[in-house]
Amino acid sequence: MSAAEEVVAEGHQAVEAVPKRAMTLGTGTSLVVLAALVIAPVFVKNFIIFQMTMLLIYGLAVLALNILTGGSGQFSLGQSAFYAVGAYTTAVLMEHFNINYALTLPIAGVVCFGFGFLFGQPALRLSGVYLALATFALATAMPQLLKLNFLEHWTGGVQGLVVTKPDAPFGLPMSQDMWLYYFTLVVTIAIYIFSVNLLRSRSGRAFMAIRDNEIPASAMGVNVALYKTLAFGVSAAITGIAGSLGAIAVQFVAPDSYTITLAISLFLGMVVGGVGWLPGSFVGAAFIIFVPNIAEGISKGLSGAVFGVLLFLVIYLVPHGARQVAIAGKSES
Amino acid sequence: MTQAQLAQGTSPLLAVRDVSVVFGGIVALNGVSFDMHKGAILGLIGPNGAGKTTLFNCLSRLYQPSSGDILMEGVSILSRPPHRIAEIGIGRTFQNVALFPNLSVMDNVRVGAHSKTSGDIISDSLRLAWVRRSEASINKKVHEILAYLDLEEVAHTTVSGLPFGTQKRVELARALAADPKILLLDEPAGGLNHEEVYVLGDLIRRIRDDRHMTVLLVEHHMGLVMSIADHVVALNFGKKLAEGTPAQVQADPDVIKAYLGSKDQ
Numbered sequence: 001m002s003a004a005e006e007v008v009a010e011g012h013q014a015v016e017a018v019p020k021r022a023m024t025l026g027t028g029t030s031l032v033v034l035a036a037l038v039i040a041p042v043f044v045k046n047f048i049i050f051q052m053t054m055l056l057i058y059g060l061a062v063l064a065l066n067i068l069t070g071g072s073g074q075f076s077l078g079q080s081a082f083y084a085v086g087a088y089t090t091a092v093l094m095e096h097f098n099i100n101y102a103l104t105l106p107i108a109g110v111v112c113f114g115f116g117f118l119f120g121q122p123a124l125r126l127s128g129v130y131l132a133l134a135t136f137a138l139a140t141a142m143p144q145l146l147k148l149n150f151l152e153h154w155t156g157g158v159q160g161l162v163v164t165k166p167d168a169p170f171g172l173p174m175s176q177d178m179w180l181y182y183f184t185l186v187v188t189i190a191i192y193i194f195s196v197n198l199l200r201s202r203s204g205r206a207f208m209a210i211r212d213n214e215i216p217a218s219a220m221g222v223n224v225a226l227y228k229t230l231a232f233g234v235s236a237a238i239t240g241i242a243g244s245l246g247a248i249a250v251q252f253v254a255p256d257s258y259t260i261t262l263a264i265s266l267f268l269g270m271v272v273g274g275v276g277w278l279p280g281s282f283v284g285a286a287f288i289i290f291v292p293n294i295a296e297g298i299s300k301g302l303s304g305a306v307f308g309v310l311l312f313l314v315i316y317l318v319p320h321g322a323r324q325v326a327i328a329g330k331s332e333s
Numbered sequence: 334m335t336q337a338q339l340a341q342g343t344s345p346l347l348a349v350r351d352v353s354v355v356f357g358g359i360v361a362l363n364g365v366s367f368d369m370h371k372g373a374i375l376g377l378i379g380p381n382g383a384g385k386t387t388l389f390n391c392l393s394r395l396y397q398p399s400s401g402d403i404l405m406e407g408v409s410i411l412s413r414p415p416h417r418i419a420e421i422g423i424g425r426t427f428q429n430v431a432l433f434p435n436l437s438v439m440d441n442v443r444v445g446a447h448s449k450t451s452g453d454i455i456s457d458s459l460r461l462a463w464v465r466r467s468e469a470s471i472n473k474k475v476h477e478i479l480a481y482l483d484l485e486e487v488a489h490t491t492v493s494g495l496p497f498g499t500q501k502r503v504e505l506a507r508a509l510a511a512d513p514k515i516l517l518l519d520e521p522a523g524g525l526n527h528e529e530v531y532v533l534g535d536l537i538r539r540i541r542d543d544r545h546m547t548v549l550l551v552e553h554h555m556g557l558v559m560s561i562a563d564h565v566v567a568l569n570f571g572k573k574l575a576e577g578t579p580a581q582v583q584a585d586p587d588v589i590k591a592y593l594g595s596k597d598q
Binding site: 212 | 393395415416417418419420425427431432433434435436440443444445447448450452453454457458459460464467468471507511
């Protein structure tokens, strides 16, 4: 009879979602994973430690996208923009204002929350692929914005900024890489726990209610516009903190490190890890970091094609990503 | 007529005053007025396209009336956005079941309590003590409602896999979680068999009595309306055709002609 009713009848849904209880790992598995993450760096070379740090950082960025898409049902191909804002916030604060690297993280989080929240306002009028396209525009615009002349004094323009890698504090006998790994690990665990709490709370239920069906969510008193923009804000904040950590780990920020390719990689990571399954974010991050290297090892000249084939295999064999593997493993044991 | 109603003494819980809705050139509702008194079950009937659902959507603020007013406890609700209707005590169910399909029964009902609770993303992320207390009280309430509607066994089941009749009960549970003063039921008997309709009628009456609610029942199923409603309003072509007790409305010649008559032939 009317548009409103049709939407209700169809149960308008942007993403196929995971039941909420299956969103995390069990306590036992979590402890094993945690122990492995704490012990591993002692036995490996600095370069591997660096890669593990990057895995955690990209894992956080994928997790942030997972909260947005898996949680509130909104797509984004613009996560690289939030990542860039976080990275530049940290780089500028550290290099121009001599602010301690650890303090720049919450600042970057707040700046990116504001940025994401504001971007969420126009995004409210869009959904599904249209929202993906709008965020795509954001990702495309960001490197150019960072190169703008009047910002050059702060951002270093095309040259970018070099970031000083921090030493381990209190004279701890640890390499810079190892210290940064443990620092990143602590931040990652904290954000992971906060994210799980958030999705299990009243706010998280509001996100998921909106994802599943907006009209009844609104009839239950959920302010749909507010929660959609909040989801964007939270996702941007976490992505920004990941960007900050990335800037410190890589010791360098430049506009062309944060192109649409990064946003697509993060999106890929989310799909491979399983949309809406938070631990999968880190599996997805491992995929986007290591599989291109594996592809290169198989064929230098055709690494892109090999990567494509590997990706195709993953999508074909486990369309729901790492989550599917985890659930299958659980039901067999 | 308005003065006569005011003279009745008890002020209505919900008053629909001369509401008209126009879509383009189509008049979906034309100057409809009626009152709902506390504790009553009001049945809203009419053939397809009579304007029942349009009126219903005005009450839940999905549509804005072109003219007229809707008063809840004497205060107009028309300046409220849809998400601020639940907090003044108006709860609803949907015609074709509009649950959150990927959430468990429990979570669906928990969302129902959204308007009765508060929270913010920071406190929720940190799971502060007051958040934990609030969650505990929501859970207690939800378990009480699930037990009341015999849904405890499926509490942790994802709703999309449940039978239609059970989903309808979940929707009712979700609406009850906010302790509404008025429960708006949009064709609750739709898709149910004879036996289930009978059980539903009993349940609606029980909810009204146990939980002190006022019910607006929009329904096609004449048997259900006539057996449980205290008061019936009949609509046709967007206008109020008749109003009164079920017996009065059933005997009304206009209603017989427009609705019952055409069905019997």
